Amino acid sequence: MSVSAQAGAAPVRRFAGRSKRVLPGFGLSLGISLFFVSLVLLLPLTGLVVETSGMTWDQFVFTITDPRVIESYKVTLWTALAASLFNGLFGLLLAWVLVRYEFPGKRLIDAVVDLPFALPTAVAGITLATLFAQNGWYGQVLAKAGIEVAFTPLGIVVAMAFTSIPFVVRTVQPVLEELSPADEEAAVSLGASDSRVFRKVIFPSLWPALVTGIALSFTRSLGEFGAIIFIAGNTPYVSEVTSLMIFVRLQEYDYAAASAIASMVLLVSLVLLFAINLWQGRYLRRLEGR
Amino acid sequence: MSAEQHRVGDQPWVRRSLIGLAVSLTVILLVIPVVVIFTEALSAGWSTFSDNILDEYSLHAIGLTLLVALLTVPLNLVFGTALAWAVTRFRFPGRKLLITLIDIPFAVSPVVAGLLYLLLYGRNGWLGGWLSSHDVQLMFAWPGIVMVTVFVTCPFVARELIPLMQQQGSEEEEAGVVLGASGWRIFSKITLPNIKWALIYGVVLTNARAVGEFGAVSVVSGNVRGQTNTLPLHVELLYQDYNVAGAFAAASLLAAIAILTLIAKAIVEWRQSRIEHPAPKTGGA
Amino acid sequence: MSITIDRIKKSFGKFQALNDVSLDIPEGKLTALLGPSGSGKTTLLRIIAGLESSDSGRVLFGGDDVSNLHVRDRNIGFVFQHYALFKHLTVAQNIAFGLESLPRRSRPSKQEINERVAKLLEMIQLPQLADRYPAQLSGGQKQRVALARALATKPRILLLDEPFGALDAKVRKDLRRWLRALHDEFHFTSIFVTHDQEEALELSDQVVVMSQGQVEQVNSPTGLYARPESRFVFDFLGHVNVLSGVVKGQSLVQGNARVALPGVVNNQEAQLYLRPHEVQLAKAPVAHARLPLRIEAISLIGSEVRIELAPEGWESNEIWEVGMSHGEFACHNPTRGELWYAIPAVGHLFAGDSAQPETVDWHSTAHASAANM
Numbered sequence: 048m049s050v051s052a053q054a055g056a057a058p059v060r061r062f063a064g065r066s067k068r069v070l071p072g073f074g075l076s077l078g079i080s081l082f083f084v085s086l087v088l089l090l091p092l093t094g095l096v097v098e099t100s101g102m103t104w105d106q107f108v109f110t111i112t113d114p115r116v117i118e119s120y121k122v123t124l125w126t127a128l129a130a131s132l133f134n135g136l137f138g139l140l141l142a143w144v145l146v147r148y149e150f151p152g153k154r155l156i157d158a159v160v161d162l163p164f165a166l167p168t169a170v171a172g173i174t175l176a177t178l179f180a181q182n183g184w185y186g187q188v189l190a191k192a193g194i195e196v197a198f199t200p201l202g203i204v205v206a207m208a209f210t211s212i213p214f215v216v217r218t219v220q221p222v223l224e225e226l227s228p229a230d231e232e233a234a235v236s237l238g239a240s241d242s243r244v245f246r247k248v249i250f251p252s253l254w255p256a257l258v259t260g261i262a263l264s265f266t267r268s269l270g271e272f273g274a275i276i277f278i279a280g281n282t283p284y285v286s287e288v289t290s291l292m293i294f295v296r297l298q299e300y301d302y303a304a305a306s307a308i309a310s311m312v313l314l315v316s317l318v319l320l321f322a323i324n325l326w327q328g329r330y331l332r333r334l335e336g337r
Numbered sequence: 338m339s340a341e342q343h344r345v346g347d348q349p350w351v352r353r354s355l356i357g358l359a360v361s362l363t364v365i366l367l368v369i370p371v372v373v374i375f376t377e378a379l380s381a382g383w384s385t386f387s388d389n390i391l392d393e394y395s396l397h398a399i400g401l402t403l404l405v406a407l408l409t410v411p412l413n414l415v416f417g418t419a420l421a422w423a424v425t426r427f428r429f430p431g432r433k434l435l436i437t438l439i440d441i442p443f444a445v446s447p448v449v450a451g452l453l454y455l456l457l458y459g460r461n462g463w464l465g466g467w468l469s470s471h472d473v474q475l476m477f478a479w480p481g482i483v484m485v486t487v488f489v490t491c492p493f494v495a496r497e498l499i500p501l502m503q504q505q506g507s508e509e510e511e512a513g514v515v516l517g518a519s520g521w522r523i524f525s526k527i528t529l530p531n532i533k534w535a536l537i538y539g540v541v542l543t544n545a546r547a548v549g550e551f552g553a554v555s556v557v558s559g560n561v562r563g564q565t566n567t568l569p570l571h572v573e574l575l576y577q578d579y580n581v582a583g584a585f586a587a588a589s590l591l592a593a594i595a596i597l598t599l600i601a602k603a604i605v606e607w608r609q610s611r612i613e614h615p616a617p618k619t620g621g622a
Numbered sequence: 623m624s625i626t627i628d629r630i631k632k633s634f635g636k637f638q639a640l641n642d643v644s645l646d647i648p649e650g651k652l653t654a655l656l657g658p659s660g661s662g663k664t665t666l667l668r669i670i671a672g673l674e675s676s677d678s679g680r681v682l683f684g685g686d687d688v689s690n691l692h693v694r695d696r697n698i699g700f701v702f703q704h705y706a707l708f709k710h711l712t713v714a715q716n717i718a719f720g721l722e723s724l725p726r727r728s729r730p731s732k733q734e735i736n737e738r739v740a741k742l743l744e745m746i747q748l749p750q751l752a753d754r755y756p757a758q759l760s761g762g763q764k765q766r767v768a769l770a771r772a773l774a775t776k777p778r779i780l781l782l783d784e785p786f787g788a789l790d791a792k793v794r795k796d797l798r799r800w801l802r803a804l805h806d807e808f809h810f811t812s813i814f815v816t817h818d819q820e821e822a823l824e825l826s827d828q829v830v831v832m833s834q835g836q837v838e839q840v841n842s843p844t845g846l847y848a849r850p851e852s853r854f855v856f857d858f859l860g861h862v863n864v865l866s867g868v869v870k871g872q873s874l875v876q877g878n879a880r881v882a883l884p885g886v887v888n889n890q891e892a893q894l895y896l897r898p899h900e901v902q903l904a905k906a907p908v909a910h911a912r913l914p915l916r917i918e919a920i921s922l923i924g925s926e927v928r929i930e931l932a933p934e935g936w937e938s939n940e941i942w943e944v945g946m947s948h949g950e951f952a953c954h955n956p957t958r959g960e961l962w963y964a965i966p967a968v969g970h971l972f973a974g975d976s977a978q979p980e981t982v983d984w985h986s987t988a989h990a991s992a993a994n995m
Contacts, residue, residue: 068427069511069514070426070427070507070510070511070514070523071514071519071520071523071524072422072426072520072524073423073426073427075419076419076420076422076423076426077419077423077427077429079415079416079419079420080416080419080420080423080424080435081435083416083419083420083491084420084435084438084439087487087488087491088438088439088441088442088488088491089438090457091450091453091454091456091457091488092453093457093463094453094454094455094456094457094458094462094463094464095452095453095456097456097462097463098456137362137366140355140358140359140362141359141362141363143346143355143359144355144356144359144360145359147344147346147352148352148355148356150356150360152360154603156359156360156363158599158600158602158603159363159367159368159599160363160367161598161599161602162367162371162595162599163367164542164545165542165545165549165594165595165596165598165599166371166549166591166592166595167548167549167550167551167568167569167572167588167591167595168549168551168552168569169549169551169569169570169572169573169588169591170374170549170569170572170588170591170592170595171370173572173573173576173584173585173588174370174373174374174377174588175370177373177377177581177585178369178370178373184369184373185365208366209366209370212366212367228344231344231345232344235344235345241345241346241348241351244345245345245346248345249345266443266444267443269446270444270445270446270447270448270449271446272446272447272448272551272552273447273551273552273555273569277573277576290446290447290448290449290552291448293446293448293449293452294448294555294556297452297455297556302455302456302459302461305452306452306456309448309449309452309453312446312449313445313449316444316445316446316449317441317444317445319444320437320440320441320443320444321437324437324440328433
């Protein structure tokens with residue numbers, strides 16, 4: 048029996064032209080993906096475009112440069128920066144300890160790191176507000192030192208820091224695990240001090256991941272809302288974040304103003320998103336030598 | 338320095354102080370807050386706690402929250418799996434863009450997400466106007482809550498699957514094709530067992546976020562007690578009413594889900610590491 | 623079933639992986655696709671399998687064009703480089719997978735499948751491992767399971783991608799012998815890809831040498847080693863000693879070195895390629911060759927003594943290598959640092975721009991004097 052006879056008898060799939068795919072399901076999976084992305088992610092953007100295009104340029108500029116809004120940008124930016132820098136340090140410390148050392152309770156700590164992603168932000172918000180209130184566990188202690196956290200911008204920093212703790216830990220941890228002990232041993236055997244080995248051998252392979260983690264943490268902090276509003280006090284010109292400004296405008300039924308501010312926030316977050324993706328792509332390529 | 342020290346930070350005093358610092362900060366920032374949720378919830382005693390939970394509005398909020406999760410999770414499960422299959426098993430133009438696009442919900446503030454939906458589907462939106470002339474109201478009603486929740490949670494399943502499927506490669510599936518298996522047989526017998534745990538974890542994460550979403554939902558919900566109030570919104574309402582014990586009682590339910598999520602993650606990671614590094618039973622050829 | 627490759631072209635972006643490749647693979651023979659990485663050998667194998675599509679050209683199985691036939695319908699066995707065993711299925715389930723995937727009409731009964739699997743496990747000598755999972759097997763065992771899985775549906779064509787690449791040397795040798803025996807017993811048409819020349823020469827009936835997306839030469843292992851047709855094949859297959867210089871007065875000359883080349887056009891550049899076994903060592907030059915070399919290293923391990931020499935008074939890109947028997951070595955006792963003369967018996971000359979070598983044989987005339995050292 049020849050294969051032609053067999054092929055003739057059996058129902059045979061033939062490719063349409065040359066552009067064939069060996070694995071099944073290309074059309075189906077891409078179809079679902081594109082439909083979903085268009086409907087859920089892209090279509091809603093049109094609403095924003097329609098709303099803001101109804102404004103004149105002067106109106107738009109006036110809305111987004113309102114002094115109260117400008118103050119909210121400033122507060123949001125510096126608190127997000129402070130929170131993500133704190134997480135840079137804390138995240139690096141946690142990642143280091145979790146990768147390098149063995150100690151009782153390590154697995155528990157490792158698991159708890161992800162809590163801020165799992166815990167609803169409103170829950171985090173009321174919990175932090177309670178802890179840092181003047182009669183709260185932490186608030187009492189800090190009050191003695193003359194530090195006020197609740198209902199101040201410092202409260203915003205605490206809330207932002209809490210909700211974005213996992214980013215730095217989870218980006219730095221795998222890189223730290225991949226570091227070869229041989230490089231360090233070589234450096235130590237050449238007589239380099241610990242701090243020198245850290246600066247010259249470890250940190251150079253670590254910092255791209257650290258920067259990525261901090262950037263992710265910063266992006267998340269810029270948009271954070273639920274955890275902040277309970278602890279910030281939301282005093283105009285002092286402790287109002289931009290997300291809240293959008294919310295306030297919405298409650299005043301000023302959809303146009305809310306859209307104008309939201310378009311600024313959206314622009315910044317999309318730019319950050321694409322920048323982080325590009326940056327990750329670039330340094331990953333370099334590390335893998337491709 | 339002892340002769341055995343080969344790696345940076347191995348000296349006992351460095352190790353002890355770094356571990357001490359990390360553990361105390363973790364306890365202060367992460368562990369104590371969880372403890373506080375439960376002590377506050379129970380501060381007025383068990384009976385108040387159960388009264389708070391079994392309150393009519395609380396029960397309604399729990400029901401609505403479950404409904405939202407029940408509708409959101411399957412949708413995003415199908416989408417996430419389809420997207421991961423498309424971008425890891427095929428090369429096509431726009432593939433990288435698609436991978437970036439699904440991260441949008443991670444980058445966008447939840448308030449902005451809610452606003453986007455409000456502008457489109459609200460009474461004044463171009464689609465919402467048409468819908469309301471046909472007596473369909475999506476915003477300030479439960480469908481709107483489901484819609485923004487789908488938006489906010491859509492990256493989770495895909496994000497869990499893509500790196501894993503990329504790393505596993507498609508050789509096993511190719512072997513299946515060579516052996517004559519149909520598309521469904523390849524997916525169910527070869528791919529699914531390989532991605533099972535990541536898929537479960539993706540679902541758990543989607544569920545946790547769907548249950549707990551606050552910012553986006555509060556924009557589109559209208560916060561009508563007993564109608565469009567989800568559990569996180571209910572927490573806020575009670576808190577604003579100075580019913581702290583009530584707020585924390587509701588919050589403790591959400592915190593319990595969060596803790597279950599963390600446990601699920603630990604189990605999944607443990608299973609995954611057992612698959613990758615199993616105890617060998619035999620050596621030699 | 624014979625396989626015909628007809629003018630296949632394939633590029634990935636700007637990279638031309640296969641450039642107009644045509645080839646005949648005879649029925650029932652074991653053919654090796656040999657080449658360095660990037661030569662297109664794996665791409666060609668995947669195109670034959672149907673796992674990759676060509677930009678143009680045809681693939682024929684036994685005279686039938688299968689270019690547009692899906693891999694599922696080509697009825698081939700394929701062994702992947704990293705085995706691609708299904709991690710979540712046992713050894714027995716892996717082997718049964720292809721049979722269970724057959725359309726209901728042609729699928730054997732459960733009982734028949736179990737018997738086939740048992741027979742295949744017997745054949746790969748691993749019946750005791752039927753219920754193990756792939757992660758619990760050694761590399762060699764995985765390889766054999768992968769082979770049994772590929773053979774379960776009785777394909778007429780077996781394709782193997784770097785079948786021994788991931789194994790250590792000892793296991794590799796055993797498996798090679800075993801695969802050869804299996805092939806001789808079942809006589810399917812097999813093609814395997816390798817970058818290891820020793821593997822290709824030892825295992826196959828026919829070797830296809832590939833380089834930069836093209837077929838360099840096709841021949842039997844012995845033919846290929848004895849009569850390489852290009853510089854690439856020479857360099858790629860085993861060690862070769864090269865004298866490159868200019869032809870003057872019927873001799874190839876460079877510095878101190880000189881080899882007689884009767885009948886070659888004067889005043890052109892030329893390279894003379896000599897295999898280690900085509901050269902002998904002598905204490906003094908002979909009439910047809912003067913190739914002074916100093917001994918750099920002597921390796922006694924193996925069936926033959928390998929001597930490495932550096933040119934003295936002339937130049938060569940690579941070190942020269944000459945082999946001699948342990949008997950000869952004991953007799954002449956060459957030592958490191960001594961000056962010796964290489965005496966070629968047969969050589970291969972690339973004169974001017976010619977891509978093909980011309981064989982030069984001094985054997986008949988020079989043998990007597992070379993042996994007389």
